[in-house]
Amino acid sequence: MTSLSLEKISSNKHHGGELTKYKFKSVALGGTWAQFNLFTPANAAQGKVPLLVYLAGLTCTEDNGAQKGGFMRDAAAEGIALLFPDTSPRGAEVEGEDSDWDFGTGAGFYLNATNPKYSTHYNMLNHVMFELPRVIGTAGFPIDLKRQSVFGHSMGGHGALTFYLSSLLHSKQYRSASAFSPICNPTKSPWGDKAFKGYLQNGVEEAMDRYDATKLIAKTKEPVHILIDYGTGDNFLDQLHPAAFLKAARDAGHDEVQVRVRSHDGYDHSYYFIMFIVRITTTSKTRGILMSSPSSPCQLPQSLINIS
Numbered sequence: 001m002t003s004l005s006l007e008k009i010s011s012n013k014h015h016g017g018e019l020t021k022y023k024f025k026s027v028a029l030g031g032t033w034a035q036f037n038l039f040t041p042a043n044a045a046q047g048k049v050p051l052l053v054y055l056a057g058l059t060c061t062e063d064n065g066a067q068k069g070g071f072m073r074d075a076a077a078e079g080i081a082l083l084f085p086d087t088s089p090r091g092a093e094v095e096g097e098d099s100d101w102d103f104g105t106g107a108g109f110y111l112n113a114t115n116p117k118y119s120t121h122y123n124m125l126n127h128v129m130f131e132l133p134r135v136i137g138t139a140g141f142p143i144d145l146k147r148q149s150v151f152g153h154s155m156g157g158h159g160a161l162t163f164y165l166s167s168l169l170h171s172k173q174y175r176s177a178s179a180f181s182p183i184c185n186p187t188k189s190p191w192g193d194k195a196f197k198g199y200l201q202n203g204v205e206e207a208m209d210r211y212d213a214t215k216l217i218a219k220t221k222e223p224v225h226i227l228i229d230y231g232t233g234d235n236f237l238d239q240l241h242p243a244a245f246l247k248a249a250r251d252a253g254h255d256e257v258q259v260r261v262r263s264h265d266g267y268d269h270s271y272y273f274i275m276f277i278v279r280i281t282t283t284s285k286t287r288g289i290l291m292s293s294p295s296s297p298c299q300l301p302q303s304l305i306n307i308s
């Protein structure tokens, strides 16, 4: 998979670091222009820093998390780079892709499409998990791709959980996953149903083993590091199923040290909730979760205690 060179669109100094927007012609997304934001903290000038990937939700672009998440202050303090990909290809010119807010443009669902209508362009899994790290590595950014974690919101929470769980057996690409209001059991949710029936040749059946975090955690034997937050006043709670994920995790033997699901009284699905959670969560480290490394054993439980 090769990519043309990056073009810088804009750059802003932020919390002592730099938030830069780039675009490039994405092979994974069928040759369309793909944009992303990358925050590099000030200490990246001294050496490579870890990377935390943020996956946004339905209707979002690479800007929502960067502008509304409130992640950068802690990332700067902890010396962590943040990557904000887009949520779908743009301008693929697939018939009907702009008809609905929860399918097509802005709603790539972090999978690789197998329905021939979408499979040239709608490959957000390949784009985020493989193409973007390759682009970042090739461009020579001061980022240590061996220290990578993933987090996200709603559809992006689904992406974070499924990317993390599906890479556990093979590449161990991410050290942990955390999610705000994630779609935890998308084969049981209307959003997931619509996405899978549209993007996948064999519909929901095809998604069971690959794209449903509740199904994946049920089969995961390895130790995991997962943190989920959701609000009880979430207007989309019927799409999320956090209790099903928690039950599957406990049934599979993952205790509260490995999988923590926190509910927050009255909070909704919006970025106001995300900002609140980020503030009560002492540092990005505790969401980003770069604490497990060969040289430093996993300290997630302790870090989670710190943030409770």
Ligand SMILES: N[C@@H](CCC(=O)N[C@@H](CSC=O)C(=O)NCC(=O)O)C(=O)O
Binding pocket: 056, 057, 058, 059, 060, 064, 068, 101, 153, 154, 155, 156, 269, 270, 271
């Ligand atoms: N149709 C509405 C609602 C869309 C919405 O709430 N999107 C969420 C993600 S929902 C699950 O993935 C979101 O993050 N919106 C962007 C934001 O900045 O709040 C609409 O179009 O607004």
